[in-house]
Amino acid sequence: MKLRNRLHPISVYTVLILLSFMFCVPFLFMIGTSFKKYEDIASQPLNPVPLRPTLDNFTLLFQKLPFWTQFANGIMIAVSISLLAMLFNSLVAYGFARYEFRFKNGLFFVVLSTLLVPSQLTLVPSFMMFRSWGWLNTFYPLILPASISAMSVFLIRQVMSAIPKELYESARVDGSSELGTFLRIALPLSMSGIGIVGVLAFMNSWNDYLSPLIFLTNEKRMTLAVGITTMSNPYKEDFATPITGACLMAVPVLILISAVGQKYFVSGLNTGAVKG
Incomplete structure (x- = not known):
């Protein structure tokens, strides 16, 4: 019973963290894309991390x-x-x-x-x-x-x-x-x-x-x-x-x-x- 009481909040928090991450993914893509070059966006559209960060998008x-x-x-x-x-x-x-x-x-x-x-x-x-x-x-x-x-x-x-x-x-x-x-x-x-x-x-x-x-x-x-x-x-x-x-x-x-x-x-x- 004590083990079940300990596992229940852990499972709940795990599910909540996963759901929060799912909601944060679009924002991560948006932030990462704003610092990408166009070539990187076209070649790696699913990669949220800018390999060659640039501020050209903000200037443009x-x-x-x-x-x-x-x-x-x-x-x-x-x-x-x-x-x-x-x-x-x-x-x-x-x-x-x-x-x-x-x-x-x-x-x-x-x-x-x-x-x-x-x-x-x-x-x-x-x-x-x-x-x-x-x-x-x-x-x-x-x-x-x-x-x-x-x-x-x-x-x-x-x-x-x-x-x-x-x-x-x-x-x-x-x-x-x-x-x-x-x-x-x-x-x-x-x-x-x-x-x-x-x-x-x-x-x-x-x-x-x-x-x-x-x-x-x-x-x-x-x-x-x-x-x-x-x-x-x-x-x-x-x-x-x-x-x-x-x-x-x-x-x-x-x-x-x-x-x-x-x-x-x-x-x-x-x-x-x-x-x-």
């Missing part, structure tokens, strides 16, 4: 693409969406968690039902609307629609609903305004849900390809996700440069996840499961 990437301009565009859009998403979604979630009003459950059901509508279905009417407003080739069509989502409202509402109502009532007794109660009670105690909403909003915006492709036309206003795809040349195969761009594009997300931390990330994702 910066020559073909206004990389830092598009990189800054993507960062600015993603950070703006992340901050606005944390603000707007938390305000809506606070209203559903804090107040009791007529048709509250029905209205919340309507909010959640928007998750059933595919985003591609609204592209044409959104394009016509933003064109009539003169917003095409600006960042407004990318930032404002992505600043609020039903899933984010649901997640933050679940966190705020778990806060004891006595805390809200004691704050009001002490003379705090409704805005003060929101800022001093609801926000600090809901940071796990609000933080994960900000992280997911940043990642979704940073990896978004379709919206910038539809609403932006100027190359210097493009984001990096679209800019990398414009380097495709039907007359000359080039695998290294787009992969190098994808490798650099993964850096902000890796830094963000490392800064947030695994424990905070997992706790935020699992928060909605502790209270219905």
Whole structure:
């Protein structure tokens, strides 16, 4: 029995390590390929280790693409969406968690039902609307629609609903305004849900390809996700440069996840499961 108890965690950790390695293999190939010469990529495509490391792919990437301009565009859009998403979604979630009003459950059901509508279905009417407003080739069509989502409202509402109502009532007794109660009670105690909403909003915006492709036309206003795809040349195969761009594009997300931390990330994702 003692031997079985010792072997069980060892087998579990072994399986987890193998699965983690399988997920890391594509990233290893991406990093290794970005430092390979084209001849090495063509002759040994399955070898992730660059035999003759070079920085030519990075130089060529910066020559073909206004990389830092598009990189800054993507960062600015993603950070703006992340901050606005944390603000707007938390305000809506606070209203559903804090107040009791007529048709509250029905209205919340309507909010959640928007998750059933595919985003591609609204592209044409959104394009016509933003064109009539003169917003095409600006960042407004990318930032404002992505600043609020039903899933984010649901997640933050679940966190705020778990806060004891006595805390809200004691704050009001002490003379705090409704805005003060929101800022001093609801926000600090809901940071796990609000933080994960900000992280997911940043990642979704940073990896978004379709919206910038539809609403932006100027190359210097493009984001990096679209800019990398414009380097495709039907007359000359080039695998290294787009992969190098994808490798650099993964850096902000890796830094963000490392800064947030695994424990905070997992706790935020699992928060909605502790209270219905």
